[in-house]
Amino acid sequence: MTLLSVDRLTVADSAGHVLVDDVSFEVAAGDRTGLIGESGSGKSLTALAVLGLLPRGLTATGAVSLAGADMIRAPRGHGDVAAVVFQEPLTALDPLMTAGRQIAGPIRRFRGLRGDALRGAVREALDAVRLTDTDRIARSYPHQLSGGQRQRVAIAMAIACRPKLLIADEPTTALDVTVQAEILDLLDRIVTENDTALLFITHDLPVAARVVRDTHVLQSGRIVESGPITSLVTAPRHPYTRTLVESARRFDAALERTGRD
Numbered sequence: 001m002t003l004l005s006v007d008r009l010t011v012a013d014s015a016g017h018v019l020v021d022d023v024s025f026e027v028a029a030g031d032r033t034g035l036i037g038e039s040g041s042g043k044s045l046t047a048l049a050v051l052g053l054l055p056r057g058l059t060a061t062g063a064v065s066l067a068g069a070d071m072i073r074a075p076r077g078h079g080d081v082a083a084v085v086f087q088e089p090l091t092a093l094d095p096l097m098t099a100g101r102q103i104a105g106p107i108r109r110f111r112g113l114r115g116d117a118l119r120g121a122v123r124e125a126l127d128a129v130r131l132t133d134t135d136r137i138a139r140s141y142p143h144q145l146s147g148g149q150r151q152r153v154a155i156a157m158a159i160a161c162r163p164k165l166l167i168a169d170e171p172t173t174a175l176d177v178t179v180q181a182e183i184l185d186l187l188d189r190i191v192t193e194n195d196t197a198l199l200f201i202t203h204d205l206p207v208a209a210r211v212v213r214d215t216h217v218l219q220s221g222r223i224v225e226s227g228p229i230t231s232l233v234t235a236p237r238h239p240y241t242r243t244l245v246e247s248a249r250r251f252d253a254a255l256e257r258t259g260r261d
């Protein structure tokens with residue numbers, strides 16, 4: 001079943017500059033789809049258009065259907081269908097609210113739980129993202145948590161309403177390498193266990209290769225290549241994809257050399 005259908009999506013600013021150019025792709029239930037491209041290639045604007053959350057001054061044309069809702073002409077709240085995890089958890093978290101209350105918000109709104117049932121669901125969400133000491137974490141404010149803990153709380157908030165689609169926009173870019181690997185494993189496990197579809201946005205090909213199956217490569221707002229990530233890595237067709245693969249290989253080789261020193 002197609003959950004998300006993006007058909008000839010074009011996003012332009014008020015001066016008419018085209019920022020996302022004729023982008024089409026689909027995500028079916030349970031898919032793990034990547035959007036890969038360098039900074040400024042249009043990945044985040046594509047995600048925001050999917051959620052009906054484009055910044056003021058930008059207009060979208062084409063068609064975006066999310067679980068049957070027209071997200072361009074009649075965007076509606078997406079909270080029960082899709083959830084998003086951003087690069088910097090502090091942008092998603094309210095600095096003045098404890099982690100527990102933040103996770104409780106969408107559960108109350110979309111699942112209608114109250115009292116003990118609500119508290120139980122918050123604990124469950126914290127357990128699901130492998131946060132130990134859940135009572136302390138639930139009582140903590142964002143600044144009292146580490147970067148990795150904050151991103152786990154943001155993921156707990158995103159999955160607490162059991163969305164059918166999880167959009168992760170550079171979810172590990174702000175984290176150090178060990179924490180990055182833990183968060184990728186966590187996302188991998190969560191989408192597998194809940195059969196959630198994943199739209200994973202990154203500039204980092206090796207990071208994408210850990211979690212996605214099919215991917216689209218974006219350059220200057222356009223999709224230049226699409227396919228299974230394994231084929232893209234082993235036999236890239238477009239020159240830009242080749243550049244991405246080569247720079248990932250050079251980085252790997254440099255890491256290996258550093259390891260031997």
Ligand SMILES: Nc1ncnc2c1ncn2[C@@H]1O[C@H](COP(=O)(O)OP(=O)(O)OP(=O)(O)O)[C@@H](O)[C@H]1O
Pocket residue numbers: 013019037038039040041042043044045046055057058170203
């Ligand atoms: N609100 C806005 N108004 C005008 N231009 C914008 C706006 N937001 C983004 N852009 C421009 O649109 C283009 C695509 O931006 P987008 O944020 O989608 O890129 P990205 O691939 O997600 O990059 P990054 O990984 O750096 O976030 C960029 O050239 C950016 O400068």
